[in-house]
Structure formats: C-alpha cells, structure tokens
Amino acid sequence: MKGRIKVGMWLPFEARQELDGSSFIWRARVPSDRFGILEVTDSFTGSKGGMVGRIAGRQLFADTGQDACRSAATRAVMESTMVPATLLPGTGAEWAASSETEIRFRRPGVPLAEEVTIRLDGDGLPVEVEAMRWLKEKKGPGSLVPFRCRLERFGEMAHQQIPVQLTAGWVREKFEPFFKARITSLEALSVP
Numbered sequence: 475m476k477g478r479i480k481v482g483m484w485l486p487f488e489a490r491q492e493l494d495g496s497s498f499i500w501r502a503r504v505p506s507d508r509f510g511i512l513e514v515t516d517s518f519t520g521s522k523g524g525m526v527g528r529i530a531g532r533q534l535f536a537d538t539g540q541d542a543c544r545s546a547a548t549r550a551v552m553e554s555t556m557v558p559a560t561l562l563p564g565t566g567a568e569w570a571a572s573s574e575t576e577i578r579f580r581r582p583g584v585p586l587a588e589e590v591t592i593r594l595d596g597d598g599l600p601v602e603v604e605a606m607r608w609l610k611e612k613k614g615p616g617s618l619v620p621f622r623c624r625l626e627r628f629g630e631m632a633h634q635q636i637p638v639q640l641t642a643g644w645v646r647e648k649f650e651p652f653f654k655a656r657i658t659s660l661e662a663l664s665v666p
Contacts, residue, residue: 477655479504489655491553495560495567496584498550518546521586541616545608547586552623554581555592555603556637559662588618600625600637609644620645631660 475491478484479502489502497519504512512534514527523546524538554560554567561567566583572591580589593602607621627639636657643651 475655475657477653479654480652493550493553493557493560495554495557495565496550496581498546498553516546516549518543518550523547523550537610541608541610544586547584548588548590548605548607548621551579551581551584551587552590552603552605552621554579555590555600555623555625556657557660557662558634558636599628604645622649624651627656629657631657632662634660634662636660 475489477487477489479487485504487502487504489500491498491500493499497517499515499517499519502514502516504514512527512529514525516525517523522538522543524536524542525546526536526538527534559565561579566581567579568582569577569579571577575594575596576591577594578589578591581587588606590603590605592600593604595601602622602624604620604622606618608616609619609621610616621642622645623640623642625637625640627637628635629638630636631638638657640653640655641651642653643649
C-alpha cells in the first residue's frame with residue numbers, strides 16, 4: 475500500500491502487510507530528507523502486539539505493553555474486512571445484525587479484540603468499519619476510543635473484491651483521520 479500518515483504533519487509512506495483475520499504485521503517506511511528513513515512495524519500475533527519505530531536501524535520508540543497489545547488485537551480483527559475470505563463461515567468469526575445497514579462480528583479466538591461494526595450502504599456494500607481501540611493519550615492515561623476506517627473505493631485483486639482506498643482515524647467529538655492509503659497489490663497466500 476501507499477499513502478499518507480499524519481504525525482504532526484502529513485508524511486508519505488509505503489507499506490507491506492500480512493494478515494489472516496486474527497493476526498497481522500504491517501511494515502511501513504516513511505522517507506524524510508530531514509531524518510532519513512523512519513521504519514514502523516505494527517503487529518499482533520497470539521497474545522503479543524504493539525508498535526516499534528526505528529530511524530537508521532536505531533529504535534526511536536516502542537509500545538508493546540498490554541494496552542498497545544489490546545489495540546493491536548482489535549486492529550487485527552478489524553482488518554479482516556480488507557480480505558473478505560477471512561470472514562467466511564469456518565474462519566472463527568461470529569456475526570450479528572444490528573439493522574439492515576449495520577452488522578457486527580467478533581472473533582472469540584482473539585479474546586483481547588473488541589467487537590467490530592461494519593456499516594453498509596443502500597446496496598449492501600461495506601462503507602465503514604469501526605471498533606473500540608485503546609488510545610494512549612499524550613498526557614494522562616489512555617482509554618477505549620472509537621476507531622473508524624472508511625472504505626472509499628473497491629477493486630478486484632487476486633480474484634477478490636477488496637477495499638482499495640481507505641481513510642482511518644479516531645472518533646472523538648468528530649472523525650479525526652490520520653491515515654489515508656490505497657492498496658497497490660494483493661497476494662493471496664494459501665496456508666498448508
């Protein structure tokens with residue numbers, strides 16, 4: 475994927491992600507003339523997760539504590555919606571309908587993850603994905619805050635219809651996007 479991420483200012487990034495509906499690893503590179511290459515890895519697998527950032531190979535920041543892990547677990551489940559095959563019957567997802575335009579799912583096999591809501595347009599196409607995720611505040615303790623991803627365009631890749639353009643961010647009094655991306659390629663891997 476390629477896009478822009480807001481960390482004070484909007485910066486370009488390129489990333490590669492592997493996900494299976496219960497775990498993920500996202501590796502991004504943010505080029506900067508001023509600081510060199512910032513590399514960020516977000517991940518969740520099993521019961522471990524969080525974020526680590528490096529500049530020129532040196533660790534700049536790391537957040538892999540319990541709250542970061544909880545947030546990463548919810549992200550892993552939310553991102554099931556990026557690869558719809560991970561949501562088919564037999565994948566561990568449990569579904570419920572709230573209304574004709576809102577459905578929810580959870581993965582009991584990922585106990586740290588919160589329930590995920592998918593909002594549908596009038597044609598049944600998913601347009602938003604939202605869940606409560608732990609947000610570490612700059613000052614003071616963190617808390618569970620709604621995290622929303624808007625699915626803005628779909629396309630076919632690897633014989634699947636997937637979201638190919640999205641905007642994501644926190645929802646406090648209003649939607650505060652900090653991430654905009656487009657998916658540039660998809661490779662479906664089979665598991666032995």
